[in-house]
Amino acid sequence: MAGATTIVQLRVSDVRFPTSLEQHGSDAMHTEPDYSVAYVVIETDGGHEGYGLTFTLGKGTEVVVCAVEALSAFVVGRTLQEIVGDFRAFYRLLTSDGQMRWIGPEKGVIQLATAAVLNAVWDLWARVEGKEPRKLVSCIDFRYITDALTEEEALGGCFSSHEEMLRDGYPAYTTSCAWIGYSDQQLKELCTKALSHDWTRFKVKVGADLQDDVRRCRLVRQMIGPDNTLMIDANQRWDVQEAITWVSHLAEFKPLWIEEPTSPDDILGHAVISKALAPLGIGVATGEQCHNRVMFKQLLQASALQFVQIDSCRLGSVNENLAVILMACKFHVPVCPHAGGVGLCELVRHLILFDYISVSASLQNRMCEYVDHLHEHFKSPVVIRNACYVPPKDPGYSTEMREESVRRYQYPQGEVWQTLQATRGHRT
Ligand SMILES: C[C@H](O)[C@@H](O)[C@@H](O)[C@H](O)C(=O)O
Numbered sequence: 096m097a098g099a100t101t102i103v104q105l106r107v108s109d110v111r112f113p114t115s116l117e118q119h120g121s122d123a124m125h126t127e128p129d130y131s132v133a134y135v136v137i138e139t140d141g142g143h144e145g146y147g148l149t150f151t152l153g154k155g156t157e158v159v160v161c162a163v164e165a166l167s168a169f170v171v172g173r174t175l176q177e178i179v180g181d182f183r184a185f186y187r188l189l190t191s192d193g194q195m196r197w198i199g200p201e202k203g204v205i206q207l208a209t210a211a212v213l214n215a216v217w218d219l220w221a222r223v224e225g226k227e228p229r230k231l232v233s234c235i236d237f238r239y240i241t242d243a244l245t246e247e248e249a250l251g252g253c254f255s256s257h258e259e260m261l262r263d264g265y266p267a268y269t270t271s272c273a274w275i276g277y278s279d280q281q282l283k284e285l286c287t288k289a290l291s292h293d294w295t296r297f298k299v300k301v302g303a304d305l306q307d308d309v310r311r312c313r314l315v316r317q318m319i320g321p322d323n324t325l326m327i328d329a330n331q332r333w334d335v336q337e338a339i340t341w342v343s344h345l346a347e348f349k350p351l352w353i354e355e356p357t358s359p360d361d362i363l364g365h366a367v368i369s370k371a372l373a374p375l376g377i378g379v380a381t382g383e384q385c386h387n388r389v390m391f392k393q394l395l396q397a398s399a400l401q402f403v404q405i406d407s408c409r410l411g412s413v414n415e416n417l418a419v420i421l422m423a424c425k426f427h428v429p430v431c432p433h434a435g436g437v438g439l440c441e442l443v444r445h446l447i448l449f450d451y452i453s454v455s456a457s458l459q460n461r462m463c464e465y466v467d468h469l470h471e472h473f474k475s476p477v478v479i480r481n482a483c484y485v486p487p488k489d490p491g492y493s494t495e496m497r498e499e500s501v502r503r504y505q506y507p508q509g510e511v512w513q514t515l516q517a518t519r520g521h522r523t
């Protein structure tokens with residue numbers, strides 16, 4: 096890294112996309128999401144920029160923006176070298192400040208803000224280096240997880256060649272066919288289209304009404320046939336026993352997993368559900384709202400999940416995702432990241448490639464989520480080939496958005512929102 100690079104400015108914007116107008120992204124708990132981001136740009140005195148974001152559903156993004164602003168004092172004025180020279184210490188500074196940690200610690204809005212800020216730092220670092228950063232294990236804060244994974248253990252990973260990834264890509268599944276607000280007709284059309292594009296793994300939203308779920312799962316299973324893979328996602332809708340009963344009714348459709356059956360905080364509840372559903376051949380997947388490595392540690396220790404769904408913008412950036420990927424490997428539980436939203440696919444492909452190339456070296460029971468929306472707003476959008484993620488080639492964390500998109504969708508002053516408000520009375 097040439098010379099010192101001082102971060103002189105941090106800017107953050109509230110950028111929202113009106114996806115609720117067409118029910119994209121809808122599930123049993125989030126019926127009208129407007130996919131949004133708190134979008135961060137950090138700038139150095141040498142003219143370099145790093146871009147970061149965290150994903151939100153519309154309302155409340157302004158609160159995350161406020162939290163990012165509160166964290167900016169830790170970043171502005173520091174050199175990139177200072178930060179990445181001891182990234183573990185910097186991570187701890189951000190997450191464990193003696194006053195600020197009271198509004199977390201390492202959870203909720205402040206954790207989302209930490210992810211947005213640190214995602215920008217990782218992007219900047221990778222751009223300045225012009226390649227993927229090294230010394231990854233030294234970026235992890237092992238505090239609270241040494242009973243599950245030590246630094247020494249983390250250093251002894253498996254390694255696999257990246258040639259295979261460059262050739263074939265990383266296997267993906269699609270959630271785009273079966274959002275809960277889509278009609279049966281839409282479901283059919285989207286499944287037909289996805290099948291014609293070689294998709295073999297499909298996720299269906301469930302949990303609002305059992306009869307609807309039975310009908311929709313039957314329809315999708317009929318469309319995709321017995322050999323393709325089906326997953327179901329309840330987005331935290333049920334109590335523990337209710338989850339077991341409800342999913343048992345859907346067992347005939349042979350789902351590989353039930354995702355987020357109950358509260359994301361209920362580790363023992365997930366363990367009970369996992370145990371009850373194991374004889375039916377249905378695993379439990381969770382993680383998109385699991386806010387830190389300690390929660391994942393307990394889920395793993397309690398055998399409460401069979402698929403680890405890391406999230407690039409919920410955990411504290413790459414640093415904390417690495418910790419979870421390494422723990423999952425030690426516990427022999429596959430990582431199948433949560434993606435979709437705005438930018439999650441762009442970011443998460445870096446993490447899952449790292450998992451394959453440097454940690455798990457396996458594709459057994461592994462796949463990465465894909466959702467077909469909003470990629471056009473990114474400078475390095477995801478590329479899918481034969482239902483697989485193609486490895487990104489541009490330096491950085493693929494977090495940079497197109498300037499025009501940020502301007503037009505900025506909330507509430509961007510022209511898209513101004514027009515919606517004027518013409519349709521859409522709530523702003
Ligand atoms: C509100 C969102 O679209 C969620 O439904 C979505 O992230 C989902 O849980 C998923 O697994 O993709």
Ligand SMILES: [Mg+2]
Pocket residue numbers: 328330354355383
């Ligand atoms: Mg989900």
